[in-house]
Each structure stands twice: as structure tokens, then as C-alpha cells.
Amino acid sequence: MSASRSLRFAAALLCGAALFAAGSVCAQEATSAPTPMGTSPSANPAGADAIPGDGVYKAFHEQAGIDRIIDDFVGRITTDPRISERFKGANLVRLRFELKAQVCYLTGGPCTYTGKDMKTAHAGMDLKNLDFNALAEDLQLAMDKERVSFPAQNRLLAKLAPMQRAVVTK
Amino acid sequence: MRRPFSFSTETQLGGAMRPIKTAVSISAMAAGLAMASAAWADDAAPTVPYVDSGRLLLTQGVSNIEGAAGGGLATWAVISGYGTKDAVGGNVHATYVNLPSYTLQDYGAAVGLFDRVELSYAREEFDTGSTGAKLGIGKNFTFDQDVLGAKVKVLGDAVYNQDSLIPQIAVGMQYKHNEQDAIVHAVGAKEADGVDYYIAATKVFLNESLVVDTTLRFTKANQTGLLGFGSARDDNYHPEFEGSVGYLVTRQIVVGAEVRTKPNNLGFAKEDDWYDVFAAYAINKHLSATIAYADLGSIATFNNQRGVYVSLQAGF
Numbered sequence: 001m002s003a004s005r006s007l008r009f010a011a012a013l014l015c016g017a018a019l020f021a022a023g024s025v026c027a028q029e030a031t032s033a034p035t036p037m038g039t040s041p042s043a044n045p046a047g048a049d050a051i052p053g054d055g056v057y058k059a060f061h062e063q064a065g066i067d068r069i070i071d072d073f074v075g076r077i078t079t080d081p082r083i084s085e086r087f088k089g090a091n092l093v094r095l096r097f098e099l100k101a102q103v104c105y106l107t108g109g110p111c112t113y114t115g116k117d118m119k120t121a122h123a124g125m126d127l128k129n130l131d132f133n134a135l136a137e138d139l140q141l142a143m144d145k146e147r148v149s150f151p152a153q154n155r156l157l158a159k160l161a162p163m164q165r166a167v168v169t170k
Numbered sequence: 171m172r173r174p175f176s177f178s179t180e181t182q183l184g185g186a187m188r189p190i191k192t193a194v195s196i197s198a199m200a201a202g203l204a205m206a207s208a209a210w211a212d213d214a215a216p217t218v219p220y221v222d223s224g225r226l227l228l229t230q231g232v233s234n235i236e237g238a239a240g241g242g243l244a245t246w247a248v249i250s251g252y253g254t255k256d257a258v259g260g261n262v263h264a265t266y267v268n269l270p271s272y273t274l275q276d277y278g279a280a281v282g283l284f285d286r287v288e289l290s291y292a293r294e295e296f297d298t299g300s301t302g303a304k305l306g307i308g309k310n311f312t313f314d315q316d317v318l319g320a321k322v323k324v325l326g327d328a329v330y331n332q333d334s335l336i337p338q339i340a341v342g343m344q345y346k347h348n349e350q351d352a353i354v355h356a357v358g359a360k361e362a363d364g365v366d367y368y369i370a371a372t373k374v375f376l377n378e379s380l381v382v383d384t385t386l387r388f389t390k391a392n393q394t395g396l397l398g399f400g401s402a403r404d405d406n407y408h409p410e411f412e413g414s415v416g417y418l419v420t421r422q423i424v425v426g427a428e429v430r431t432k433p434n435n436l437g438f439a440k441e442d443d444w445y446d447v448f449a450a451y452a453i454n455k456h457l458s459a460t461i462a463y464a465d466l467g468s469i470a471t472f473n474n475q476r477g478v479y480v481s482l483q484a485g486f
């Protein structure tokens with residue numbers, strides 16, 4: 001293959017991938033609810049802006065489904081040998097309440113998140129990537145149990161993944 | 171007249187034994203590791219220092235034919251193993267490609283250090299089988315190549331930064347040593363050793379459940395080095411493209427397609443770009459299998475080399 005042909009090929013694919021992703025980002029931007037003036041997604045205490053539309057919220061079986069997922073999830077993270085220590089002494093009643101509100105909001109449900117922002121909530125915990133990923137895996141198992149479709153699960157994970165930068169401090 | 175047990179009979183037997191030996195060693199390895207991994211659940215607390223298997227399933231890709239983490243044919247920017255930035259990880263792999271006129275056996279190992287550096291080794295054995303006789307190099311003549319690789323992640327994260335388009339980017343090099351010095355020179359290659367350099371960009375697009383890789387490789391290799399490097403008429407580095415797109419079907423299964431362009435340096439035979447469609451299944455973080463259908467085009471004048479690619483990988 002000639003040098004120029006292969007370079008053009010590479011450029012085309014890179015742009016294609018970028019446009020594909022940009023397209024969906026743009027599509028989301030266009031339809032998402034207006035954020036209060038001057039509020040960037042990272043300044044949103046929920047850690048991200050909500051997914052537009054109610055498709056993902058429906059895929060999570062709405063509030064009842066989210067309640068079941070979080071109840072199951074909190075059971076998992078408090079017994080997962082990799083991270084259970086982290087939750088010793090935590091206020092699990094408040095944690096469940098805030099997580100339900102956060103996931104309801106992020107999936108596009110009719111909720112407001114009133115808890116701490118992600119940086120403040122996890123400050124001083126010295127959390128590592130292992131903690132973050134273990135928690136994500138426990139959430140995947142809880143979503144599986146609720147039979148949330150895999151693409152819908154990934155829509156939520158796409159919102160949670162960038163919170164690694166605020167949550168993981170070690 | 172009874173002929174003594176001849177050399178050619180011996181090589182014939184040796185050749186026939188080779189795939190069987192590989193198959194036996196692959197299944198022994200798989201069985202051993204399946205047992206080990208069954209006893210080693212993914213959510214076990216890390217007990218070995220610097221081992222956490224803490225990255226998410228399938229985010230290391232699979233071991234490719236050159237021993238690096240990637241697709242089957244392409245090299246990706248991800249680091250081998252499931253270790254996070256606080257840990258080390260690694261893999262061993264065995265791969266078998268069955269083509270109409272040849273077979274390729276490939277095995278190797280890779281270590282990932284702190285989700286930053288990857289060091290890899292692969293041994294490629296390209297068996298010409300009965301085609302060897304037609305090529306005049308002898309039945310079951312096998313081209314053996316060693317590949318030593320080093321990769322460094324320079325920026326980004328393939329998974330976390332879902333709110334940006336910036337992929338994970340890594341640069342790397344692969345030193346390749348072909349053992350069939352005399353024959354690769356006879357087919358017109360300039361060197362039996364070569365070094366490839368590459369820059370790879372990999373990103374998971376969670377919203378679309380996709381993983382995309384694009385890699386630019388600078389290489390002189392003929393058939394990735396199996397037929398040596400460069401030729402009298404062209405001994406320049408060529409920029410070549412590798413790309414993979416995979417759809418994440420479940421946490422454990424990814425299906426997709428790949429392309430890998432290649433130079434065309436040799437006079438005696440043309441060389442084609444490579445393609446494949448693949449499915450990889452991660453049983454857990456310690457054992458995965460890849461099956462692909464690869465179109466490797468024309469190899470040493472034998473056209474339409476299409477066949478099944480099977481690979482097993484074990485690691486942490």
C-alpha cells in the first residue's frame with residue numbers, strides 16, 4: 001500500500017470515529033435540558049448532566065427499578081472484599097438515598113440530586129482505580145440482576161466513568 | 171530397495187507433529203489456567219502485592235500475533251493485563267491460524283507495568299507444509315520469527331474519559347528477528363531483522379458500546395517480517411495503517427472487524443493487506459478465547475489465504 005494512500009486511510013478512519021462520537025455528543029447537547037447559567041457538567045453536583053430523553057430511565061424500569069438496583073448495589077459494595085472496608089462506618093441510609101436520586105437524575109428521570117458533589121463526597125478517602133472499577137463492576141452486577149439491557153447500562157457508565165477524575169485521588 | 175529412514179521422512183513427521191504438539195500444549199495450558207482462575211474469582215481481595223486485576227473486563231483487548239495487546243492483527247494503545255496504574259498484569263497466549271497453503275502457530279507472553287508500559291515477546295512459526303515443496307524450499311519448511319515489543323502509554327485513558335474525544339495514545343516498537351536468514355535473502359528480502367515503530371490510539375465509546383483503534387505503523391517488513399525486511403528495490407520505512415472496530419455485545423463478548431495494510435516490497439510475490447472479522451469471549455479476567463476469520467490475501471505467490479484464527483489467552 002502506498003504511503004499516501006495509507007495515511008489518507010488512517011486519517012479517514014480517525015475522523016470517522018471522532019465524528020461518530022462527536023455526532024452523538026452534539027445530539028445530546030442539543031436536546032439536553034438547559035443547565036443553569038455558568039454551570040459546566042463538572043460543576044453539576046451529580047457529576048454530570050442528565051442523559052437526554054427518558055429512554056434510559058425507562059430501561060432502568062424507572063424509580064422502582066433504580067431503587068431495587070441501588071439496594072442490591074449497596075449490599076454488594078459493602079460485602080465486596082476489595083472495597084467493603086471503605087464503607088465501614090458510612091451512613092448507608094443516606095448513601096442509598098443519594099445514589100437513588102443521582103442515578104434517577106442521570107438516567108433522565110424526574111429527580112434532583114441534592115447530595116454533595118463527587119469531589120467533596122470522596123475527599124480524603126485516597127480512593128484508587130481498583131476501588132472505582134470494583135464499584136463499577138458491582139453496579140454492573142446489580143444492573144444485570146434488574147435485567148437492564150447492556151447498551152442502557154453503558155449509557156449510565158459513560159456518565160459515571162469521567163467521575164474517576166474527581167473520585168480517585170490516589 | 172529399502173531406503174533408510176530418510177531425513178525428509180523425519181521432517182515430514184516433525185511437521186505433522188507440530189500442530190498436534192501445539193494443540194496439546196494449548197489445551198493443557200487452558201485447562202490449568204481454567205482451574206487456577208476458577209479458584210481465583212474476579213472480586214477476590216488482592217492478596218499478591220502489585221497484582222489487582224482491577225481494570226474492567228475486555229479493556230485490555232487480546233494478545234495479537236506480535237504478542238502486544240490489541241485485536242488479532244492490529245496493535246492497540248491499551249496495556250496488556252488487567253493491572254491498574256497501581257499494579258502489574260500480564261498474559262500468555264497461543265494462537266493458531268489455519269490457511270489453505272500454510273499454518274501459523276504463535277505463542278508468547280506480555281507484561282503490563284502500572285497501566286503504563288508493556289513488554290512483550292512472541293514466537294511465530296509459519297509452516298509452509300506441502301506448499302514448501304512447491305516453493306522449492308522443502309516440505310514443511312517453517313519460517314520462525316521472534317518479536318520483542320515495548321509500548322508506552324503517553325496520554326489519555328481508553329475508558330474513563332467518556333466526556334472527551336481524546337483517545338488513549340501509546341507509542342511502541344517491535345524488534346523482529348527472522349531465523350531463516352538464508353531463505354529470506356533468497357526470496358529477495360534485504361534483512362532478516364527489522365524494527366517496526368507505531369503510534370496507536372484506542373478508545374471505548376461507552377454510549378455506543380464500541381471500541382475503536384487506529385494505529386499507524388512504520389515498517390519495512392514483508393508479511394510482517396515472516397519473509398524478512400525490505401528488498402533491493404525498496405528498503406524504506408512505509409507508514410501502514412491498522413484499525414479495529416469492536417461492538418461490545420455483553421461484558422464478556424466483543425465482535426468486530428480489523429484491517430492491516432502492509433508494504434509490498436518483494437519482487438517475486440505480491441503482498442496484500444490483511445482483514446479479519448473476530449469474536450472474543452472473556453470467560454473472566456484470567457482466561458479468554460478469540461476466534462476470527464482472517465483474509466491474509468496472497469502469501470508467497472499463493473493467493474486467497476483465508477482461514478480460521480483461534481487464540482487462547484490466560485493472565486491477570
Ligand code: HEM
Nearest residue numbers: 083086087090091098099115116121131132135160163167
Ligand atoms: C462513579 C463513582 C461513584 C459515584 C457516582 C459515587 C456516588 C456517591 C454519592 C452520591 C455519595 C453520597 C454523597 C452525599 O452523602 O451527599 C457517595 C458517598 C460515598 N462514597 Fe461514593 N461514589 C462513587 C465512587 C465511590 C468509590 C469508588 C468508593 C469506595 C470504594 C465510594 C465510597 C463512598 C463512601 C464511603 C461515601 C460516604 C458515605 C457516608 O459516610 O455517608 N464511592 N458516593
